[in-house]
Amino acid sequence: MPLAKLHVPAHLPLHTTRQLADAVHAALVQTCAVPAGDRFQLVLRLPPDGMLLDASFGGVSRGPDACIVEIAFLQGRTDDQKRALYRAIAEGAQDSGMRPDDVMVALLENDRIDWSLGRGQAYVDVH
């Protein structure tokens, strides 16, 4: 039940956007024990004046393709799993032709009872 939101510049090619989304999901599967089928991603394409991002804060060099990936998922992942997640997303993004400096990630956490995947049922009650 991660819910990933990719905020990308509107000019980013659909192909690259999809590769980034694939990379984010693969990273979650690989590092955070997310089932392969557990994919829920939203892509928000924003115009230049919709992304006001500092060009260098945090010791990186952001360019016009900079993206922000926000992932809400279950609490309980360790710090090292999160570190591995960041690395895997950046590597996957790089494999897609993106610059790793252009991929920022923010995580939000909730509880098992906080998800209903459909049909009005709490996920915790169907698994």
Place this chain on the structure above:
Amino acid sequence: MPLAKLHVPAHLPLHTTRQLADAVHAALVQTCAVPAGDRFQLVLRLPPDGMLLDASFGGVSRGPDACIVEIAFLQGRTDDQKRALYRAIAEGAQDSGMRPDDVMVALLENDRIDWSLGRGQAYVDVH
């Protein structure tokens, strides 16, 4: 002070979208003691490539009208209130002609001090 975000496919009719929004709010009022006037909802309409949702994860069957409802609200609701919320949203969606399998819900929680409803005032100080 729930803030509900409805992520819906761009093709969903405005009428249906509004009914879903109404159902979400009615469910919050009915199950989570949200005041009837306490309605704050954002609707984000996304193109097909902006919603990458697994078709069946969680034991449901998602179709092209699948939506993701994200609700940020005050911590403190019980597990059973959340269960009732999911049920009520799905029932309301069904009454609007939507398939209950197409309505996913994710909850995020914060504290009373984390809301200002306007005028620069913390909500906790005006109630």
Place this chain on the structure above:
Amino acid sequence: MPLAKLHVPAHLPLHTTRQLADAVHAALVQTCAVPAGDRFQLVLRLPPDGMLLDASFGGVSRGPDACIVEIAFLQGRTDDQKRALYRAIAEGAQDSGMRPDDVMVALLENDRIDWSLGRGQAYVDVH
């Protein structure tokens, strides 16, 4: 590492939107010890049927320019810092010609390990 999302009506002039964004960032710097360079903001412009906001809940009077500012940032700010943040955002918005009643703020919190500002690195490891 605050990540601020400004949900504004699509008709809000770009100039005013930018001033609101500036006000939000200045308020974070002034009241919450956010570094001046630590600016990450997303602006989502929504049509009228994308913002379903009660006109008066919380004792304010919302108009057609009502906005919702959502900020995800590190836990640890005190209640008084949050109060000061709300005041500063409203004052900055007013200086930009907006009505303070039209600016709602919601805060979400996470942990230091929950941020990667780029390059696949956890922010906690590079600072």
